[in-house]
Amino acid sequence: MNAKIQQLRGLLQEISDLHYISSLLGWDQQTYMPPGGAEARGNQLALIERLAHERGTSPELGKLLEELKPLAATLEPDSDDARLIKVTARDFEKATRVPSSHIVEFTQTTTLAQQAWVEARQKSDFSIFRPHLEKIVALRQEYASFFPNFEHPYDALLDDFEPGMKTEEVKTIFDSIRPKQVELIRAIASKPQVDDAFLHQSFDVSRQWSFGEEVITQFGYDWKRGRQDKAAHPFTTEFGINDVRITTRVDANYLNPMLFGTMHECGHALYGQGVAPELERTGLERGASLAVHESQSRLWENLVGRSLPFWKHFYPRLQQVFPQLSGIPLTKFYKGINKVHPSFIRVEADEATYNLHIMLRLEIEIALLEGKVLVKDLPDVWNGKMQEYLGVTPPNDEKGVLQDIHWSGGMIGYFSTYALGNLISAQIWEKINLDMPDLNEQIRSGKFEALLAWLREKIHRHGAKFEPQELVQRVTGSKIDPAAYIRYLTKKFGEIYDL
């Protein structure tokens, strides 16, 4: 291997290790850390992140990347080395545009903002959070100003989560599906509602846990290279491609959070466990983007886990574990877990309404950045859009504008990745079904090896080598196209609600 590439990999190993260490500090914080540990943990996280940032913006790295440019031009463009140089140069270029003073201020602001958000949400009082959010919006505007090369200020933010993706692309995609989703929801609302009361009863927590483990073991989650713990807000995290951990939460009186949460996080983890070993400790072992990552979690949670073939296999087992379901026929169960019901809270939303929650946030974020909406008017703007898209108005700010943690952490530009993930998942699903005509049959038999192998080969192993649009194009033959998702929703809910 070229000595300079070797040198580059050496620098990246250290950065990657620091990120893994930071992830462990975060994992422990959300799973096992006693309350007393919070302050010290903040110091530890700040230190590791500073060290990682210093190394990611070091003159040594910059010089090396400069020296590698001529070599990069001679490499096969899709080779690991060519992509490694390209992605690292892109990250370096972005990171070095942001002054340290901005990062310090951003960290301090969001630390305070998160505390304020917790209090505001508890009291359902937006005014507590408002000054913090105003400062965060100003900081995000400033951040965008460091990237005058982007067309739209929101592009700079989006690019951190979806490399190469433009605001205009996202808006176009969302504009094309919004009327169709609104129309679908209205059609469903005119039909008799399905019954899901049986999901809301007492389910033994440890049995739920074991059932979830059973399902994801069958999906192919490798327990030698991961584990599952409890967390209030489930997440997946990686300390290496051979240590990819998931967390889940279990509600003693409602089956869905464990069931679909576990499968969702497993989808993320299968991606992490499937990255090619050659990419470990290069920075390329992360996924292509948040949306591509979400496409994997959504695929296992929804396309697989909320499908009829899946439950043809697993429902008898679930009934065995929970005899209280023995009187509920499969069809009724299937309809129940797929009940469409416009609600206030994004994380509880069904497949048909979920994207509308995201569109609302995207529109608000863009308007905030452009200065067309002011923070002080947010509760009204929020409630107005909820009524317009979902036909419901939150009774208070806790169930409205204060429901999500993201903005308090400065994560403006993040939400759209959730909806894009849904779209990509359906698009990939159509392609898989073309390649594997007996996929439904396999799922009905509880067989997931071929599905996982397909995802590994086409998506997982590449890590972050390709930008999201490029990867989707390679896998499906076209860029992100919402048509597949609309076809999926229309067919699925057409059958369930007899539209």
Next chain:
Amino acid sequence: MNAKIQQLRGLLQEISDLHYISSLLGWDQQTYMPPGGAEARGNQLALIERLAHERGTSPELGKLLEELKPLAATLEPDSDDARLIKVTARDFEKATRVPSSHIVEFTQTTTLAQQAWVEARQKSDFSIFRPHLEKIVALRQEYASFFPNFEHPYDALLDDFEPGMKTEEVKTIFDSIRPKQVELIRAIASKPQVDDAFLHQSFDVSRQWSFGEEVITQFGYDWKRGRQDKAAHPFTTEFGINDVRITTRVDANYLNPMLFGTMHECGHALYGQGVAPELERTGLERGASLAVHESQSRLWENLVGRSLPFWKHFYPRLQQVFPQLSGIPLTKFYKGINKVHPSFIRVEADEATYNLHIMLRLEIEIALLEGKVLVKDLPDVWNGKMQEYLGVTPPNDEKGVLQDIHWSGGMIGYFSTYALGNLISAQIWEKINLDMPDLNEQIRSGKFEALLAWLREKIHRHGAKFEPQELVQRVTGSKIDPAAYIRYLTKKFGEIYDL
């Protein structure tokens, strides 16, 4: 505060945070990490330790310590700042004498040696471990050679664990107690043995766990600033003085490991939780030495936890939790948990024989360093001393020279701290009883607040401000003196065995 001291504290904060991070990486490795995570974890630990070492030996720190010398001379000698400068300068002076090349070789050697030790122990074949141990002994000899200022090569090693302590002191102490302990054990052996069969039966694991929690909660362990997890080899670790965690192991068919292991680790943790907040992130928040730390764990495990007053309070509760003990009277239970029985394995040894296991190791370590015993002869030397001191000969090397992990990790110079901890615990105990004449009465009533407050005031809060001998002198009025431990053993086992 003086600007230079401020600057010193800033540098030390970062070093301290790195040590805490390293501890978290280690804790996770031994509690929750899936097997696949091992290799990446090795990289992460190596990185953090390198960063900590770089900072602990940086020219910046050296220059600052030099500049602080005149100031240090003007400070009140026992003030935090004076001690901080003194301890940091001592650590810096020691650390900078060791070349990086030695550290790298030591790390590589011990990594391989630990793997070899595991295999050697499994196969009970010393020859697998022998070449590794030979290299380790040579490296420890080299390490000692970096410190020509010490009188004896073993002093340099001991000093890392027991600052200021000399080999000659330890030898003198051990020489004075060896004949008395051997004599005591012989006297016990001539008496009828006590019965402890009732401790070896089936005890529900989760009930054991809860009982252990109940006991240490009453001791004063602060669960808001700690937690307990399972580990194969129990240990206590700290990620800040407000996050001090213990681990324990539970044997489903033997009560002692959970019972005394939990109390032992709690003793360490109470020390960690009791350090003065002003010392956090200075490096002084660690304990005075391993022996002083062990004095705390042994005090709670043995002086409290294996005492009759303690069980007068807790035995009815234990019988409630485990009704299979209801036919066993308190006196029989008390004798059973204190059964003296010369055995092969140090960690399973009772209070009367424990120190002899340590003395054997100390003598061997010194002889190895001096070149008076060769590694190849170790099994024979070991078995000979076992027969001489304890009257038993291990049936194989697994139960003999291969039983402990320490040497494979390069920890030569460590063992004596265990025995010193026992001695200090008894010495402190006599002093506490003078200060608190109703101590036994309090323990009999399940009251530990005053005991803990005494330990906090006299020992815990000072962290590493004082060297071990200095601290023992301050607390008890004399340096480490084995007489108290001999008095304790003679009285306790005289009663139990009717000597």
